[in-house]
Amino acid sequence: MLIGELSRRTGVSTRLLRYYEEQGLLAAGRDPNGYRRYGDGSVVTVRKIRVLLEAGLSTEVIRQVLPCTKDDGPEFDWCSGIRDILDRELAVIDDRIEGLQRNRGAIAGFLTRPGEH
DNA sequence: TTTCTTACA
DNA sequence: TGTAAGTA
Numbered sequence: 001m002l003i004g005e006l007s008r009r010t011g012v013s014t015r016l017l018r019y020y021e022e023q024g025l026l027a028a029g030r031d032p033n034g035y036r037r038y039g040d041g042s043v044v045t046v047r048k049i050r051v052l053l054e055a056g057l058s059t060e061v062i063r064q065v066l067p068c069t070k071d072d073g074p075e076f077d078w079c080s081g082i083r084d085i086l087d088r089e090l091a092v093i094d095d096r097i098e099g100l101q102r103n104r105g106a107i108a109g110f111l112t113r114p115g116e117h
Numbered sequence: 118t119t120t121c122t123t124a125c126a
Numbered sequence: 127t128g129t130a131a132g133t134a
Contacts, residue, residue, distance in 0.1 A: 004119060014120080033134065035120055070132060 003026040003028075006038045010046040017046070025049050025066060048074040056093070060116060 007014045020026040021036070026038040026045055045066075051074040052062045067085070068079045076082055 002120075013127075015129090018121090019127085033120080034122095 001038050001040075001042075002031075003036050003038070005045065006042055009043050010050075012046055012050070020046070020049055024063050025059060044071065057089065061089060063096075 002007075003014045003017055006012075007017055010017075014018075017026065018036075021028050026042065026049065028038055028042070031037050048066065049062060049071050052065065053059075057065070065076070068077055068082050069075060070077045089093055
């Protein structure tokens with residue numbers, strides 16, 4: 001199928017589909033006229049990419065993790081060092097949460113202080 | 118009409 | 127990401 005059909009079947013814009021390819025997430029063949037040609041598997045690949053993206057993973061992490069996903073559900077077939085990569089992601093998220101909690105505490109403090117208005 | 122690349126908002 | 131331009 002061409003990019004337009006893949007776009008309709010996945011709900012992802014052609015712009016993004018080309019971007020995914022540029023990021024090494026989605027493979028595409030080429031027709032003699034230069035048009036990208038996709039196989040049926042591309043539909044599930046795009047769905048997996050979306051799930052992973054919604055988990056907040058960067059395209060770089062997805063590139064490493066995608067080849068180790070199972071055909072059906074987006075999730076994994078624990079090969080290579082996927083666990084380490086994902087564990088590291090969890091750690092950076094925890095760090096962000098800590099920082100946000102500090103921000104929250106500071107702002108909440110401003111609100112509990114009697115205003116001079 | 119659809120797709121392609123490049124580039125700007 | 128959307129969109130414009132100029133093609134094939």
